[in-house]
Amino acid sequence: MNGQQEQQERWLSRCLQIGFVLVLLLLWYLGTTYWGISGILLPNPVMVLHDLKEVLGSGEFLPDLEVTLFEVAVAFALSCVSGLALGYLISRSPYLIAVFEPLLSSVYSIPIILFLPLFVLFFGLGPWSKIALGATISFFPIVLNTIAGFRYVDRIFITAARSMGASNAQMFRYVLLPAALPVVLTGLRIGFTIALLAVLGSETIASFAGLGHRIAQLADAMETVRMFAYITFAVAIAAGLNALVSSLERQAKRR
Amino acid sequence: MRLTVIAGLLAFWEAAARWWVDPQFLSPPSRVFLSLPSLFDTQGVPAALGIAFCEFAVGFAISAAIGLAVGLAIGLSRLSRRSFMPIILLLYATPQITVLPLFILYFGIGPASKIAFGVSHGIFPIIVTVVAGVQNIRPILIVAARSMGAKRWQIFRWVIFPHMIPSFFAGLRLGMAGVLLGVLLAELYVSTAGIGYFTQMFTESFDPTKLLGLISVLALMAIAFNVALRRAEIHFARWRQN
Amino acid sequence: MTIGDVAIRIKDVSHQFGEPGDAQFVRVLQHASLDILRGELVCLIGPSGCGKSTLLNVIGGLIRPSSGTVEVGANLIHGPLPREIAFVFQENALFPWCTIIDNVRLGMVFQGVSKDQHEDRARTSLEAVGLSEFMRYYPEQLSGGMRQRAALARALSLETNILLMDEPFGALDEQTRMILGEDLSVLLARTAKTIVFVTHSLGEAVFLADRVAIFSARPGTIKATIKIDEPHPRKPGFVTTEKFAQLRNQLYGLLHDEIRKGVEFTAVMGPDS
Numbered sequence: 001m002n003g004q005q006e007q008q009e010r011w012l013s014r015c016l017q018i019g020f021v022l023v024l025l026l027l028w029y030l031g032t033t034y035w036g037i038s039g040i041l042l043p044n045p046v047m048v049l050h051d052l053k054e055v056l057g058s059g060e061f062l063p064d065l066e067v068t069l070f071e072v073a074v075a076f077a078l079s080c081v082s083g084l085a086l087g088y089l090i091s092r093s094p095y096l097i098a099v100f101e102p103l104l105s106s107v108y109s110i111p112i113i114l115f116l117p118l119f120v121l122f123f124g125l126g127p128w129s130k131i132a133l134g135a136t137i138s139f140f141p142i143v144l145n146t147i148a149g150f151r152y153v154d155r156i157f158i159t160a161a162r163s164m165g166a167s168n169a170q171m172f173r174y175v176l177l178p179a180a181l182p183v184v185l186t187g188l189r190i191g192f193t194i195a196l197l198a199v200l201g202s203e204t205i206a207s208f209a210g211l212g213h214r215i216a217q218l219a220d221a222m223e224t225v226r227m228f229a230y231i232t233f234a235v236a237i238a239a240g241l242n243a244l245v246s247s248l249e250r251q252a253k254r255r
Numbered sequence: 256m257r258l259t260v261i262a263g264l265l266a267f268w269e270a271a272a273r274w275w276v277d278p279q280f281l282s283p284p285s286r287v288f289l290s291l292p293s294l295f296d297t298q299g300v301p302a303a304l305g306i307a308f309c310e311f312a313v314g315f316a317i318s319a320a321i322g323l324a325v326g327l328a329i330g331l332s333r334l335s336r337r338s339f340m341p342i343i344l345l346l347y348a349t350p351q352i353t354v355l356p357l358f359i360l361y362f363g364i365g366p367a368s369k370i371a372f373g374v375s376h377g378i379f380p381i382i383v384t385v386v387a388g389v390q391n392i393r394p395i396l397i398v399a400a401r402s403m404g405a406k407r408w409q410i411f412r413w414v415i416f417p418h419m420i421p422s423f424f425a426g427l428r429l430g431m432a433g434v435l436l437g438v439l440l441a442e443l444y445v446s447t448a449g450i451g452y453f454t455q456m457f458t459e460s461f462d463p464t465k466l467l468g469l470i471s472v473l474a475l476m477a478i479a480f481n482v483a484l485r486r487a488e489i490h491f492a493r494w495r496q497n
Numbered sequence: 498m499t500i501g502d503v504a505i506r507i508k509d510v511s512h513q514f515g516e517p518g519d520a521q522f523v524r525v526l527q528h529a530s531l532d533i534l535r536g537e538l539v540c541l542i543g544p545s546g547c548g549k550s551t552l553l554n555v556i557g558g559l560i561r562p563s564s565g566t567v568e569v570g571a572n573l574i575h576g577p578l579p580r581e582i583a584f585v586f587q588e589n590a591l592f593p594w595c596t597i598i599d600n601v602r603l604g605m606v607f608q609g610v611s612k613d614q615h616e617d618r619a620r621t622s623l624e625a626v627g628l629s630e631f632m633r634y635y636p637e638q639l640s641g642g643m644r645q646r647a648a649l650a651r652a653l654s655l656e657t658n659i660l661l662m663d664e665p666f667g668a669l670d671e672q673t674r675m676i677l678g679e680d681l682s683v684l685l686a687r688t689a690k691t692i693v694f695v696t697h698s699l700g701e702a703v704f705l706a707d708r709v710a711i712f713s714a715r716p717g718t719i720k721a722t723i724k725i726d727e728p729h730p731r732k733p734g735f736v737t738t739e740k741f742a743q744l745r746n747q748l749y750g751l752l753h754d755e756i757r758k759g760v761e762f763t764a765v766m767g768p769d770s
Contacts, residue, residue, distance in 0.1 A: 009334060016338035041361065099260055110477040111436045114470050116443065117454035121463060122280050160590035163557060164655065165579025166607035174603055178594040201352040205444045205451075212352065216444070219356030227356065234353045242348070 043225040052229040061233060067210040068199060071127050072241075075134030076195045080188065083139050087146025087184075101147055108140040113201060120206050130202045130210070138195035145187020149180035182253050189249045193242055200234065211237070282464040287471065294468040303449045304472065307442055310369045311480075314434045317370070318377030322430060323423065325378065326385025331415070336386060343386075347379040351437075355444055364448060369441040376437035380429035388422025389415055424488040431484050435477055504659065504691040505533040505556060510565030511716075512551055525551050526562070527716035535658075538685060538692040538729075540702040542752065543712025544759030549695045550663050552717070556693060557582050557661050569659065579608045583652040587664040589644055591636040597647045598623065598632040604651045622654040623647075625684060642673040649681075653688075660692045667697065678704055679733050686730035699752070703744045704731055711751045714759040721751055 025045065031037040032044040039047075055061050090096045116133050123129040153176055161175045203212025211234045218227035265284050272283035295301050329335050329343070355372060362368030392415060400414050442450040450473070457466035510529045515522040525548035533539050541549040554560040556567050558577045567574040569581055583604075584590075591600050601619040610618070623629050626646040636644050645665050652660055666674040678701055685692060696702050702709045706725050713720045725744060727735060735741055 009337065013334055013337035016334070017341060020339070020342065103260060106478070109432070109481050110474050111432070111439050113436065113439060113443070114473055114477075117458045117466055118463070118470060121458050121461065121466060156586060156588045156590045157592060159559060160584065160586060161607055163559060163577050163579065163582075163584045164604045164607035165577060165609060170607055174606065175592065178592070181594075197350050197352060200350055201355075201440060204352055204355055205440070215353055216356045219360055222360075224360070231353045231357070235349055238350045238353075239348075 040222055040224055043228050047225050048228040048232070051225050052232055055226070055229050055233065061211075061214075061230070064209060064211050064214045065237070067127060068203065068212070068237075071130045071134060071199045071203075071210065072192075072196050074127075075131045075199060076138060076192050078131070078135035079138040079142055079191055079195060082135075083142025083187070083191065084146055084184070087143040087187075088150055090143075091147045091150035097147060097151060101144070104140060104144055104147075108144065112137045112140075113198065116202050116205060119202075125206055125208050127209070130199050130207060133202050134195040134198040137198045138191040141194060142187045142191040145190070146180070146184050149183030149187070150176060152183075153179040185249045185252050189245050192245045196238055196241060200238070278463075279461045280463055282467055284467075286464055287467045290464045291468050291472075294465050294472075297453075297465070300453060300469070303453060304476075306366060307369075307438065307450055307473070308476065310366050310373065310442075311434060311438050313366075314370045314373030314377060314438055315431055318374050318381060318430050318434050319427060321374065322378045322381025322426065323385055326382040326423075326426075327389065329382065330386035330389035330419075331411070336390065340386060343379065343382055347383065351375060352440065355440060358441065359445060364445045368445075369438050369449075372441040373434040373437035376433035377430040378433075380433055381423070381426040384422045384426025384429070385419060388419035388426075392418045420491060421488075424484075424491050428481075428484050428488060431480060435480065439473070502535055503532045504535040504537070504569065505531075505693070506568040507531045507533070507552070507556065508566045508568070510552065510555055510562045510567065512548065512555065512560065512562045512564075513716075524716040526555075527718045528565070529712075529718050530565075531710055531719050531722070533691060533693060535691055536689050537707045538694060538705055540706035540709045541693065541695045541712065542697070542699070542702045542709055542748070543717060544714050544752070544756040545697075546715045546759060547712040547755070548715060548717035549712050553661050553663050553693060553695050557584055579655065579657075581657055582659045582661060583655045583657040585645070585648050585652050585660070585662040585665045587667045589636065589641075589648070589668075591644055591647055591651070593636050596633050596635055597628060597639070597650075600636070600647060601651045601654050604655055608655050610655075618654045618656070619650075622650040625653060626650045627680070640673075641669050642677055645669065645677065646680075649684075653684075658691060660690050662692065662694045664695050664697065666701070674698070674701065679731075681705065682729060682731045699745050699748050700736065703741055703748060704736060709748060711748070712755065714755045720755070723747060723751070 028042070029045050032039060032042055033046075090100050113133070115136070116129070119129040119132045119136075123132055157175050157179060158171065161171055166175065199210070200212040203210035204216045205212075207213040211230065215227055215230050215234065218224075218230060269283040269285060272278070272281040272286075329339050351372075358368050358372045358375075362371050396414055396418070397410060400410050405413070439450075443454060445451045446455040450469070453469060454466065457463075457469065507530055510526055511524070512526040513522065513524040525546070529548070529552055531539070541552065543549050551560060555562045556569075556574065558574045561575065569578060572578065572581070591597075592603065595603060598619050601622060602615045605615050605618060620629070620632075623632055626649050628643060628646050628650060631639060631643065631647075636647065639647070648665070666677050669677070682705060694702075694705060696705075703725060707729075709723045709725065710719050711721045711723070712718070723744065727740070
């Protein structure tokens with residue numbers, strides 16, 4: 001396809017995209033303003049926008065945001081440290097890899113959110129049950145990626161370094177670590193995203209604070225306008241954090 | 256060897272629950288296992304499990320159908336791919352958990368909301384993999400078919416569709432995990448009936464035995480689905496050495 | 498550049514992978530013996546699978562042979578000897594996360610060279626292979642030929658007496674091989690290193706070597722050696738001389754049957770037997 005056709009297509013697809021989204025927004029607006037869709041089910045987008053501005057202006061969101069961010073930060077820190085350490089140790093021995101990698105993969109394949117009630121039993125409804133769950137779930141992509149990263153270092157690099165007399169410490173620092181880094185960083189990014197999702201999810205289900213809890217609370221009270229505002233806010237925060245982490249990952253991968 | 260590790264973990268669990276941890280918080284696997292019959296005797300538990308199973312099955316079927324349909328609709332034309340895939344990917348990336356209360360508000364606390372939430376998690380990986388499967392066919396295959404006089408629908412039926420099937424199955428596996436997650440999240444959230452009711456009850460009454468029992472049954476169900484789907488995938492994707 | 502006493506003594510080296518009865522059991526080397534003199538460039542040539550790369554790894558201490566010994570100077574080889582022996586591998590063994598000059602410096606870090614010497618040695622060796630301009634590039638930004646030059650620079654910067662090269666130009670096209678071969682000859686004429694060079698190419702062997710050691714088919718042993726009596730640095734014109742053609746034909750004659758045997762063996766027993 002030549003340059004001109006390519007440009008045309010790109011322009012056209014952009015239009016379709018934006019058009020599609022605009023149509024949806026328009027329907028939303030018309031539906032709630034003129035066509036009588038109950039405001040309790042689907043609030044008016046203009047009202048939601050107003051409410052969002054109010055929430056942001058008053059700083060009402062702060063305590064909940066703090067709780068959520070705290071839980072995510074601690075959960076991620078825990079899973080990072082344990083995932084990286086265990087991942088590296090396991091990767092050192094083919095025997096350990098053969099034993100643990102399939103085990104860890106299979107556990108990862110069941111929805112670990114199932115264990116939330118157990119964590120609530122242990123830790124109560126406070127932040128620690130969310131932290132425990134978040135740490136547990138995000139542990140898996142980190143440990144699995146760390147194992148893979150160190151395990152698949154091309155043999156030729158190890159052989160070459162050995163032939164030049166590299167010590168074990170030098171081998172780790174100059175060969176294994178940089179070679180494994182891209183895969184490990186990806187694991188960390190995935191781990192963060194999952195920790196965030198796990199925390200939000202467990203807050204929604206069983207908590208007395210945090211953004212997830214707030215949304216659930218507002219739903220219970222049928223305050224749909226404010227709920228929509230908070231949903232928008234939460235999605236924006238999540239998108240922002242994920243974008244931040246992705247860009248950190250990209251930067252770290254660039255030499 | 257793996258079995259020894261599993262056995263070792265179970266033994267550790269057993270020891271920890273017996274001697275180290277307050278029995279209010281943890282039960283040894285032996286007791287959990289033995290108390291399973293009484294768990295099933297508890298009024299409403301088998302029904303809750305059964306309903307969850309059905310919600311999952313229905314949700315999965317709907318996801319597969321919608322995912323395939325939407326995936327094909329978007330995937331077959333380059334223009335629609337370029338236009339709509341970014342939207343799909345954006346939706347795929349949003350934390351859907353934030354709208355769980357909304358789903359419950361809309362669909363009520365019955366099975367409908369659980370199925371809907373499951374579907375909303377399951378369709379995205381399926382759409383993405385179907386689009387990829389349609390998109391990455393080597394152009395030479397289509398050229399060859401056309402050179403032999405194949406019409407458009409024939410190319411779809413005999414070239415594009417079979418080529419996409421292995422990707423579809425890979426997507427089904429991811430979709431299944433999504434539906435499972437969605438259904439479970441919704442079930443856990445609704446604490447007035449179903450699984451969520453019992454998890455809350457067992458938690459509040461500090462009954463780790465029954466709680467672990469329930470969780471184990473659900474976990475086993477998840478594993479069983481996973482294995483079944485993996486078998487199906489291998490069976491249908493035999494010709495691809497991807 | 499004079500050739501002196503024995504630098505590397507390979508005594509009766511045999512090597513097998515696996516145990517008899519294993520599915521993957523294979524005997525690659527059988528009683529290989531050779532004396533390599535100081536300052537000599539010896540090419541190891543032979544059919545595929547004859548064990549020449551294995552022997553190179555044994556000399557360098559990367560593999561412990563099933564039986565037999567290798568002596569380098571006064572040392573019996575049982576592990577890498579980075580101060581005496583440097584490698585250039587066929588595969589791209591440059592670290593992709595380091596620039597070219599960092600790759601060269603890293604080699605010296607491993608060997609234990611004191612830091613103040615790193616910069617000078619690195620620059621000198623990169624200049625010697627003609628890569629001064631590309632010091633700060635990453636391996637993936639360079640062509641195959643340039644990458645192998647960089648690998649050579651890394652090996653040279655280690656200032657070892659012995660250089661082991663395992664089909665270093667194997668992955669390159671014919672024209673690049675020619676150029677690199679000529680440059681290598683010029684470079685080596687200046688230093689006094691002992692070099693063992695594994696290759697598949699008859700022309701390359703005759704052009705570069707002082708002696709060519711011919712391997713038999715697997716299990717490999719050193720069947721014969723041919724002396725190439727031509728002063729270094731070898732001129733590009735050497736390739737067109739009568740002498741070159743004769744030596745090449747001689748080599749071909751010795752090698753051909755072994756190659757045939759290797760191929761037939763593979764055809765009957767399967768590729769990984």
